[in-house]
Amino acid sequence: xxxxxxxxxxxxxxxxxxxxxxxxxxxxxxxxxxxxxxxxxxxxxxxxxxxxxxxxxxxxxxxxxxxxxxxxxxxxxxxxxxxxxxxxxxxxxxxxxxxxxxxxxxxxxxxxx
Amino acid sequence: xxxxxxxxxxxxxxxxxxxxxxxxxxxxxxxxxxxxxxxxxxxxxxxxxxxxxxxxxxxxxxxxxxxxxxxxxxxxxxxxxxxxxxxxxxxxxxxxxxxxxxxxxxxxxxxx
Numbered sequence: 001x002x003x004x005x006x007x008x009x010x011x012x013x014x015x016x017x018x019x020x021x022x023x024x025x026x027x028x029x030x031x032x033x034x035x036x037x038x039x040x041x042x043x044x045x046x047x048x049x050x051x052x053x054x055x056x057x058x059x060x061x062x063x064x065x066x067x068x069x070x071x072x073x074x075x076x077x078x079x080x081x082x083x084x085x086x087x088x089x090x091x092x093x094x095x096x097x098x099x100x101x102x103x104x105x106x107x108x109x110x111x112x113x
Numbered sequence: 114x115x116x117x118x119x120x121x122x123x124x125x126x127x128x129x130x131x132x133x134x135x136x137x138x139x140x141x142x143x144x145x146x147x148x149x150x151x152x153x154x155x156x157x158x159x160x161x162x163x164x165x166x167x168x169x170x171x172x173x174x175x176x177x178x179x180x181x182x183x184x185x186x187x188x189x190x191x192x193x194x195x196x197x198x199x200x201x202x203x204x205x206x207x208x209x210x211x212x213x214x215x216x217x218x219x220x221x222x223x224x225x
Contacts, residue, residue: 090157104156107155
């Protein structure tokens with residue numbers, strides 16, 4: 001158990017819909033990272049927040065957005081969903097924002113039908 | 114950005130030592146090298162991190178030559194439970210977190 005929690009574990013929805021994925025980082029961690037992993041694909045970095053502020057962006061689509069709240073939990077919002085958005089979405093956290101260990105959550109499996 | 118190159122897959126047998134090499138020719142002075150392990154449908158798990166020479170922990174060793182253009186993850190006496198995908202990650206995440214790239218990793222299959 002990494003100490004990072006993600007909800008829900010599974011999500012099934014239809015194309016065009018909007019969903020919100022939630023992540024609670026490890027206690028004391030200020031950075032939250034979001035990753036997407038499609039079937040048989042590597043992990044794609046989406047976005048990072050540090051202490052409530054957006055720190056870095058990766059290959060995140062404009063239909064996707066995220067935020068980190070004062071209590072440091074984070075939400076990833078996916079809208080106008082397409083079939084290709086079906087994937088595992090992982091959240092990770094770390095104490096700071098530097099070259100250090102990231103602790104990954106168990107992931108949310110999203111299926112868009 | 115230090116791009117990494119790893120073998121796509123490797124096979125081994127229980128009890129053998131496995132060495133997975135990662136090439137990162139463009140590694141920058143401030144970059145660290147980190148290895149993660151991922152089992153199917155689970156989040157990656159940190160294995161080891163290093164900057165130069167050799168780092169060892171209870172799980173693995175990481176060998177980094179003087180030029181730092183490559184690194185080798187060494188798993189001693191693998192077991193079936195070591196079957197997983199192993200990712201090499203290089204970066205100075207303080208300034209380049211937008212370049213976090215795990216790549217496709219190395220799929221290690223351990224046979225009995």
